[in-house]
Amino acid sequence: MQDFHFHNPTRVIFGRNKSIEAGETVIQFGYQALLVYGRESIKESGLYQSVTNSLRAAGAEVVDHGGVQPNPTIAHVREGVEKAKSRKLEVILAVGGGSVMDEAKAIAAGATAECDPWRFFSLGQKPERALPVITVPTLAATGSEMNGNAVITNTETRQKLGMFSPLLYPKVSILDPSLTLRVPPNHTAYGLADIFSHILEPYFNGADPVTPVQDRLAEGLFQSLFDIAPRLRQNPSDYPARADMLWASTVALNGILAAGRGKTHWDVHLLAHSLGALFNAPHGGALAVIIPGWMARNAQKRPAKFDQFANRVMGAKAAEEGIAGLKEWFRGIGAPVSLGELGIKESDIPAIVENVMDTGGGGKYTQRADIEQIMRLSL
């Protein structure tokens, strides 16, 4: 185990219909709020109305910022920053999935900065302040509800990049599983794959592979996803299963499982982000496609850890069998397991390799030959 600092100050309010507490939560931080959301579907579901009603009932004034894209863009972040600055907004409320939460964080950092917000992503510049962020996730997937991470896409430079700041932990996240009951099966599968990847990358790609406590916790959380998936295949509106999935998504990336592993190299995410940036591939779908190929390519580099995963998590004898079992699991939950299913062809591989190299490739596990081989294994 390596030395570490851990501090996760996010307050979680978890439970059925808790989203009606959005208004009273927001006004603890300010009365002038930016409401960040994605598609108009939250109006059809009634969520938009219930949240804005709760905000108004609490005395908050709300500026609308809908239309966040699945791979949220820096252009749309800039529009949000402009609204926050010109209207002197005090607090950002995100109602939506990971894209919405990430854009809300980027706006929160940008709203108190002089510089263009893309600098936080492209140059690794650290924000000195940020507006408080409250989240109400409508999807169990990214874990953005309890960490200081955000990922944003620049469609001009074709880059999808992340940032982290301790200032960006949501002050409060209201986790209401009932908001996730109508998530369609494909997005449920993407969410499960995303959660899986958040456990998997620190597990395999932490700087220190000898972390028995963290490993055992991670292995338990992997197994909980195996428990959850069939319940949701059988009944997508199974509230207890949705609650389990939402809490699993939050714990997977709130820092507890990664503490002490040293810096995690998010190599699988790096590859998946390129598929998002180039082909607008759904994040969780891209991860499910890439993970087995990435594992096959890397199993020789840390064989003991891949065997441990196979034995303890997959009930398999050795790495290869474990990887095959995981691919079958992804297929069984309805996630894509080939680039073809994402509409990506063999002839696209060179462009993917270039994009990965441009956006952070070249690390320990992401040489050109690795990327190309992983993509071929993922065809």
Place this chain on the structure above:
Amino acid sequence: MQDFHFHNPTRVIFGRNKSIEAGETVIQFGYQALLVYGRESIKESGLYQSVTNSLRAAGAEVVDHGGVQPNPTIAHVREGVEKAKSRKLEVILAVGGGSVMDEAKAIAAGATAECDPWRFFSLGQKPERALPVITVPTLAATGSEMNGNAVITNTETRQKLGMFSPLLYPKVSILDPSLTLRVPPNHTAYGLADIFSHILEPYFNGADPVTPVQDRLAEGLFQSLFDIAPRLRQNPSDYPARADMLWASTVALNGILAAGRGKTHWDVHLLAHSLGALFNAPHGGALAVIIPGWMARNAQKRPAKFDQFANRVMGAKAAEEGIAGLKEWFRGIGAPVSLGELGIKESDIPAIVENVMDTGGGGKYTQRADIEQIMRLSL
């Protein structure tokens, strides 16, 4: 899963020799500090000098409050409160084991209150304020370093009672595994049993037994203790194993594993506390003695959960075999597994039953007949 609130604001600084950061950490909260510690052994080890040097180097003034007992007493808490009030101290620094941390929290609450601090324990009165607490644990066991709990003994009323307040989460805990390298084998065993119990009680005694995500995490953490124990039996000064044990102790009781389980009935602790109050039994030792008997008595009440524990954690077919395996594990790590080993005789059982009933017994699993039977099973 039940609805819940989760908020753990403790900042953790984890790593070798990090205790020298005590001074710079304390002065973030105040320059007038009460240094709470236990035996004079921290002077022999040099820890007292290095901590007080770091405090003075940072410009802090230190009032000494040593002599905390293994079952810390309200009388000694009152002395600490008196020092804090009369000297207008601003921050409490605990350097020691769970007893020291718990006493520091009780002093922190008492120092800003008008009332006698025992009211927080005996009457469940909630503190409205508290001085900031910083902890530097020297023992991996109680998890007090990352929660808002404190347990104090009143030797006059012969009661050992707990309190919880969100105000009592340490602001910062400096977790330095090197401070635990010389913990003697019996206290290492007590610590392992204590950590085990902190995972076990929410697992079996949460109000809602259907918590698959929390269960999987708990089962992983149980197994990590099985990994750690033999390493420390073989080499008590194995730094990585000490680091693993310290982090396991912290995660076990920082709220993550209990969130969503509903209120936990700390029945095993209730019984162990009586052995502490009446016979000054070491807390972890008392737990190791009681757990198997408590499990045997209760396995019929939630058979599915006890079988799950046996299958997943102990690799056993059913509850009974799992309980026997756990008792063997306690014996193997060097923990006591009978009341006799604690110097407690069959003739003491009636007094134990009375004490448990006086201090909170009578709950679902702690009827007189249960207590008596569990004690008989623990002879």
